Amino acid sequence: MHDLLTSPRVRLRRRGADKHPLILKAARTLIAQSGFREAQMTAIAEAAGIAIGTLYRYFPSRTELLVEVVKFTAQREVDVVAGIAMRDGTACERLGMAAWTFASRALRGRRLAHALVAEPVEPEVEAARLTYHRALSRVFRTIIDQGIANGEFPEQDSAASADCIVGCLFEGLVAPLSSEAALAGVPMQSQVTSIISFCLRGVAGTAVAFIPPA
Amino acid sequence: MHDLLTSPRVRLRRRGADKHPLILKAARTLIAQSGFREAQMTAIAEAAGIAIGTLYRYFPSRTELLVEVVKFTAQREVDVVAGIAMRDGTACERLGMAAWTFASRALRGRRLAHALVAEPVEPEVEAARLTYHRALSRVFRTIIDQGIANGEFPEQDSAASADCIVGCLFEGLVAPLSSEAALAGVPMQSQVTSIISFCLRGVAGTAVAFIPPA
Amino acid sequence: MHDLLTSPRVRLRRRGADKHPLILKAARTLIAQSGFREAQMTAIAEAAGIAIGTLYRYFPSRTELLVEVVKFTAQREVDVVAGIAMRDGTACERLGMAAWTFASRALRGRRLAHALVAEPVEPEVEAARLTYHRALSRVFRTIIDQGIANGEFPEQDSAASADCIVGCLFEGLVAPLSSEAALAGVPMQSQVTSIISFCLRGVAGTAVAFIPPA
Amino acid sequence: MHDLLTSPRVRLRRRGADKHPLILKAARTLIAQSGFREAQMTAIAEAAGIAIGTLYRYFPSRTELLVEVVKFTAQREVDVVAGIAMRDGTACERLGMAAWTFASRALRGRRLAHALVAEPVEPEVEAARLTYHRALSRVFRTIIDQGIANGEFPEQDSAASADCIVGCLFEGLVAPLSSEAALAGVPMQSQVTSIISFCLRGVAGTAVAFIPPA
């Protein structure tokens, strides 16, 4: 798969437990609870049960740390979705299942998903988030390309279609993520179903001519 | 149309020009250049050529100011797109044109569009952003409903479809931000065309069955 | 009587109504409601129904204005108490009545009394407050001196005794002024009676020898 | 004794000296020099030779810091006076000595005493100041009650009498602040003697009837 985790992590010294994942987990928990804003270095250190100074032994700055949290969490999601994408079945089935899986998981960890999708502050973190979008898009594109190859889907700009699917999923998730009304959770399933149906039509539907104005 | 601008602004000012739009413009320019983060009160005041105190004569707090920037900018875009939506033509044509118009305008001010779509931090600003998404979605939904009514589009969850279109457009705008390559601007038009085609297929395409797993 | 109002008020121009007392009254009302802190120039101007600029035509600064409010209000109280002091009756009776009158009036306008007695911030306002204390003390001293002269009271440092009376009254007023508990108002009368009794004993009581340690 | 210092100060500090008393002392010095008004966080930090941030490690806010200064300083004075109150001797002797001690100490640090007695602005600080008054009053009341019990003093409202003594002492300290003449300091001793004599007469003097008017 496309690896989001490319930071060398050279500064890690062996001897004793590697606190890297511990810190990452503590930070993710905090972010999942109350967003990036509340994930201050002091809070993260406390949550990880270590001193602030130790934090800086594993991460050069808060920004780096947040970036890594985003990358780490995103990679996991991308991996899961990618796993679905490589199963047996028609491209259509796999596309639906991949989208469904992504949405289901995101809805389970609402606050974290929201942070990963819509909250970022620092440019570096934002960049990591976009990389996440692209990695996810790449998974969908692979399925679409296969579908086009085997005649399931009509000829199309598969990269654009994949981006659209990502956009549909995020928009469909972000909106309810912030509104208290949708917290009921029940209407979620039908909402997700509608979104995926739209995506499938977008990918497999009969071509509609759109001619951009001069 | 759905009015996003509901702040009363009761204070009357008699002498001197109303600095409200001046400040809004200065703030928008700053945000367009480097995002909300850099739009500090000091910077905004300087950009507007006024004193900090004057800022607070027009806006009770930084948050309110940012919210108003989002609302103001968003309302303008929504109005333009809504105007397109009410012209003559088939639902399909109008949907395409509305989407095209939105994308074209947004691409002109990329950084600002991005801020409006993905950057907000404060809950109040976030809320304003979501209102923007929903207002835009409502415009598209109106077109879709008309299309369904006159038989152009098949039966569907028009609200979900409209949300998807918004998601496609936003993702299509945000996505290129991550790839330096696409900054050339030239391939933009074809990219937008592909996205809109996907949306039209999603709305008008033949129904594809997606059955969510148990 | 001793005049507390010595500021020249040269800057007042005739023609039209003299807004001096109007402003003073507005300021006093505000102070009586929520203390000096809330008596901002904007608030005072608004309460007086004039513009801020006009305020500065009558008072050179906020400090001067507050000083004048203190002086003005204090003078009125001193005048009333002094009136009691010059009535017929024994020195003892007049002392009691003067103290009683002062206390009764102060308790009627609780918040204002508190501001005048314990809230001041700026050195200049503080000075005005002290002048108030001294003016009040002078009234009591006059009575005490008369009492000593006609044999009602034993020989004593009348200035110190007068200061003590002022201290007793203020302490007796300030304490309950800030405690919500005493807002019942009923136990006030007996409390005041006890205080005045203490003062009368202090003035008329049999001499007790206090020899300061070396 | 009645403890004015109830703040928990739970934060533990291991390395370096506990800067709590250092900050308190720096703040008290500043207040003693020019009152609460000039005791800004920046000034306090500078006076204590530490950074502003460090201030906030020890005190959550400026208000809390000022409150603690008042409590700390007041508690010390109350403790000293209370110590005198529990020595051997007649109630009269102890009352005189307690008052004398309080006055002598207060006169040594005039400006600070004044701030503690008459300057506070913020409600929280004011509350701390009142607690100080009441604590001091309680000490005097104890002596008075003992004097009444052993027949030294006539029956009386001991709480009111104690408040009066506090009022006399405070007024006696604040009053001279207004007259430049008395700043010489020499006449201070006789002034204090006169005040204490008044108080002793007020407590031990023959009852004088005061009947409040209807």
Add this chain to the structure above:
DNA sequence: CATGAATGAGTGTTCATTCAT
């Protein structure tokens, strides 16, 4: 003269980062 919009120095507070122990 009256007006009130404009001013901007000043203040309390936060939090990522450093470095002596």
Add this chain to the structure above:
DNA sequence: GATGAATGAACACTCATTCAT
């Protein structure tokens, strides 16, 4: 290596005062 006390730049916001209209 781990610690966490110390740091201080940065920021939002207030309000007495001024001066062009």
